Amino acid sequence: MTDGLDILRLGARPEGPTALTADWVLAWRNGGHCLLRGAEVVIDGARIINAVPAGRGEAMRRIDFGHALISPGFIDLDALSDLDTTILGVDNHPAWAKGRVWPESYVQRGPYEMYSPEELAFQKRFAFAELLRNGITTAAPIASLFYREWGETVAEFDAAAEAAAELGLRVYLGPAYRAGGMVLTAPGRMEPRFDAARGMDGLADAVRFVETHDMTHGGLIRGLLAPDRVETCTAALLQRTMTEAERLDCPVRLHCAQGAMEVDTVQALHGTTAPRWLAELGVLSPRLLAPHATRADAGDLALYAEHGVHIVHCPLVSARGGGTLDVRAARAQGINVAMGTDTAPPDMLLNLAVGQMVGRIVTGDPGALSAAEMFDLATTSGARALGRNDLGRLEPGACADIAVFDLDQGITPTIDPVQSLVLGASGRVTRAVFVDGRLSMRDGAVAGLDDTARAQAQGQFDRLVARYPDRTWDHPPVTDIFPPSFPMEDLRDA
Secondary structure (H helix, E strand, O other): OOOOOOOOOOOOOOOOEEEEEEEEEEEEEEOEEEEEEEEEEEEEEEEEEEEOOOOOOOOOEEEEEOOOOEEOOEEEEEEOOOOOOHHHHOOOHHHHOOOOOHHHHHHHHHOOOOOHHHHHHHHHHHHHHHHHHEEEEEEEEEEOOOOOOOOOHHHHHHHHHHHHHHHOOOOOOOEEEEEEEEEEOOOEEEEEEEOOOHHHHHHHHHHHHHHHHHHHHOEEEEOEEOOEEHHHOOOOHHHHHHHHHHHHOOOOOOEOOOHHHHHHHHHHHHOOOOHHHHHHEEEEEEEEEEEEOOOOOHHHHHHHHHOOOOEEEEEEHHHHOOOOOOHHHHHHHHOOOEEOOOOOOOOOOHHHHHHHHHHHHOOOOOOOOEEEHHHHHHHHHHHOOOOOOOOOOOOOOOOOEEEEEEHHHOOOOOOOHHHHHHHHHHHEEEEEEEEEEEEEOOOEEEOOOOOOOHHHHHHHHHHHHHOOOHHHHOOOHHHOOOOOOOOOOOOOOO
16 A cells, blocks of 8 residues: 555546545535544545545555545536636726726627637636636536627637546536627616527527537536526527426526626516516526525525525625625525635635625624535535535545545644634645546646646736726726726836
């Protein structure tokens, strides 16, 4: 027997049974997570064989992580898959004056893709690696359409499927499509514009993508239909989407009940809230994953509960905008609440920490939303939303999707490994990630991405920001759209 993670090849499955040992293992016992001390998880191929006392499993090799927690990998159902532009708006308001809504002049000139096909492919690859570095093993990617010509393309998602397979990330994929978008016709005045035929064309492309890629790469790639946001969709597009999802047997993700622009637009168009409109259309379903529900009222939540809709909670991005979901109220109605990241950094542990803190502020209860409850949202609740009992848990026969968290890099002294990880609020403690039994990430390194990736990402993002005047009201210079936090002097040539 040989100890040490370096004996495994990055990007490959170990040959034969391999035992992963640490001070703590979060195994599945009697229908729930259970913390085991002095245990090991044995994996073989793509599956977990068992969690047994350390040294008792039959294995060709043992990898000892020491003071660490071996855990199910996180499930992220609104996973950042681009170079996040929402962070540009955190300290820059109002959104209509900061390039977040297309001005009429930009629409008349003709919207264009602000990234090349190569850049679109790179950003997915880069973002997927970041997810792995934060202990995320299953992801339903999300990207902004604000800087796109219209919707996402099949070509970029063909590349995304290949990237996920090469990097070793389990994904639910489908290009986002829409039938409309918001146009700024005067300062602060936004109007929806629709092109119903273009929306149906986007759905048709997405359906073909799912038909082509679902269950490929040994089941690592699964299909997802992703209409963009409720206010950008027509009734016919959403109804057709749910019909196709039933035929394809895949989930649907639709952002709704999430912001003032959506609430006002849906009220103007349909005379009600988004969840009530969706109920009238007959499209609420257990297939539906619905980020964020931060503007859902009690009646909206009751409809979600009645129809088995899953809410995807993204605490960090919501809190940055001054909103949140009352997780306790949603769960009290019987709604399954899963987790998403949806912003940079794509750090699930940070999201769990923010979700816990904000949840306690909302309820006024300092005991609300324990670390264990938050951990469940990122593991078992995500698996439930996907209809998967082989994800989000470490038990015999489950997929070998595992994250190893280094407790020496978090809060010291450790209280309890799960509590300490949530209190520590940083995915940087992720030491290793296995997906489908393959070592996908080790000490920050991901197979298929080299050391130049961060510089490439920064350069690509800077070029995107430089184009913001094109699609900002009155076309001010970038320095007016995004002024620095403090006065800035460039002394490089002094």
